[in-house]
Amino acid sequence: MTTSWLAPRAHQRLAGRVVVPGSKSQTNRALLLAGLARGRCVLGGVLDSRDSRLMRAGLTQLGVSFEDLPDGRVAVTGPRRLHAAAEPIDCGLAGTVMRFLPAAAATAPGRTSFVGDEAASARPVGPVLDGLRQLGVEVTASSLPLTMTAPQTLSGRQVTIDASASSQFVSALLLSAARYPNGIDLRHVGPSIPSLPHIDMTCAMLAERGVEVAHPAEGRWVVEPGPIEPLDGVVEPDLTNASVFLAAAMVAGGTVEVPGWPESTTQPGVVFLAVARRMGAVVESSDGAVRVTGAQLRGIDVDLHAASELTPVVAALAALADGPSRIRGVGHIRGHETDRLAALEAELGSVGVEVSQTSDGLVIVGRGADGRAGAAGLRPGLLHSYADHRMAHAAAVLGLAVPGIELDDVACTSKTMPTFPQLWAALVEPGSGSPVVPDVPQGCA
Template sequence: MLPGSKSQTNRALVLGSLAEAPSVVRRPLMSRDTALMREGLRGLGCSIDGDDAEWALSPGPLSGPTEVDCGLAGTVMRFLPPVAALATGPVGFDGDPHMRQRPVGPVLEALRTLGVQVEGGSLPFTVRGGGSVRGGTVVVDASASSQFVSALLIAAARFDEGVDVRHAGKPVPSLPHIEMTVAMLREHGVEVDDASVNRWAVAPGPIKALDRTIEPDLSNAAPFLALAAVTGGEVTVRDWPRSTTQAGDALREILTLMGCSVELTGEGLRVRGGDGLAGVDLDLHDVGELTPAVAALAALAGSPSHLRGIGHIRGHETDRLAALARELGGLGADVIERADGLSFRPATLHGGVFRTYADHRMAQAGVIVGAAVDGVLVEDIATTSKTFPDFADVWAALL
């Protein structure tokens, strides 16, 4: 069974902490990212208690002073500053050394436009909350991350005037994540107008309490489904939702295009590998988090592949395009790194060390190649604990 969705868990934590009454989150993801979000919200005055299966959330008066450790969690760095703006007192933010290179400036500048006092434009920075936020209209360039939009929407119902977010710039990547934010806000009774392209307006009002069960993390299914693809075997991922806003649902179409048999059954999603992997020409702009797994499959395919529209993943846990080109190329892949993607031609891969750069998706890409090629050593598999603490044991059991 897959762990819970990180994206849903962290959004549920924020919404439950801002709600008008206590709520429950069932089957949450237990990982470093969600632990950092939980501790950040606790530091701001929220009560979050429970075990691996269920958390009880009780909103409390938001206050500082406190310090938020963002680790390598983009959702913590970007979602909690608007929450901190509703607190009284200073709230400092910092994280792992690499996190200081990841962009957050557009969120902080937007908060300033909405009347919030913010010191700094990147980690470390401080939000000096005044207990309320005026809100209003703000223009943001979210071409580097959809989280810039989600961050401004998720707490906006608590702003005096709500918020009207307008994107100006290149297309927003990973739109399914904004759709997830909007859907979850509406489930909490928040009014959201997203009828116009590149505009999202949240009306002020209460955030209703909601008991929620978290979906399995579909992006974390990628290496397991890929295992079927590279071995010609069969893997079933239990409890795959019939309808979801998760980007990982795109794996069904991608694996079909690569030659697999894909079927959604009453038990879950079943994938059977074919006689070989076919190359693909894909725009992964909206589902960029799947790129490492798809790139690993493309490196093993029997025909050329082109993965496009993913220049924004250079700003993820590491520069994923450069890292994938370097590590897959080091194992013999015929790969060309482009400004916004990767191109592959068929090649025979060999063993070697696959470095992970403290990036959980890089580690997952490495094990996919290792399932098909002898002698691949994936460095620091423990980095998968960011979103899947038991990944190594589950993977070893399958092999």
């Protein structure tokens, strides 16, 4: 079900504190690793969103057990061995589900099918499937929908793929590799891999569970067969989702605080703090919280290859900044939930932003804006989300300074942050009560 939404204008400087739900990337990795471990573990801070529910449902079909505890944590019990799913596993539009679960299902002898949303067939998954074929799995297609047949025992070890379209191709195979009878010797051939911090996240989470990922050379990872230890833990707040709230202060002025910010992290979203500083904001951190205070918003030339999920929000900021901006290194996001470069060019352009695609990004000429006074030369309009939560975040940022920005489907934010409309309204709209957003539990899957 789609839900249209009029983006709130900012009529005053902001003074808010937003508790951001758990990281989708960490949540789905933690759920998968808990399911592959033999034993019970308890996870806190687990994101409750469409993507995490799809991951949990798929793992349940493969034999993993989940229990929601009264304190909001989730207990996960992995079976001795996964079994093939009796019914097709629904991946929705979730890259982690459509890429991570087939690699896990390779350990479950028999036929398992995967389906997804209508747009899911356009999301690349072929390199993961090519890797599974090299390990001895039969696969019927190179995209969703597909059926795979895993043998009683995987025969391969050496795998070569082109992961230049997504770091998730590497993570997918590494996450399950310790449960493969021969482990894996994985090699990437092709252009550079985007979002490398996500592979670092995968390797760090495996190491915490007793799985060593050797990295003997650039583009090569080796995992030996062995157990994955069950580990209790807490998922960090999603720093990419946090960026949209911090961006609000940059447009409207004032200060927005996000508590629970980790001292060190493998999340690529942390890059947003450096972007905010370069665009003129004041960034401070203390007592486990990050605060961003808006100032004159200026254009930026930035390479987001390692943190490409930030592109839509940074593009919206660039549209409201003084002077030109260039976003580089993100050509691969043409294969994300939608072709994000084409979508940003079309939707920003429809309300008067001067924007054009390059081979690996965008060039945007900012009009300058004050969240209370408006953005010169930009006009109201209906923006399309393309079922993409990041496009919805971009529309919300733009709507702070441009009156009459409407989004065709705010419900798509349920992919990673179901409470986004409520959190955004409480932060931005003066009539919603206190400008300080109350602590909201991070929820459980």
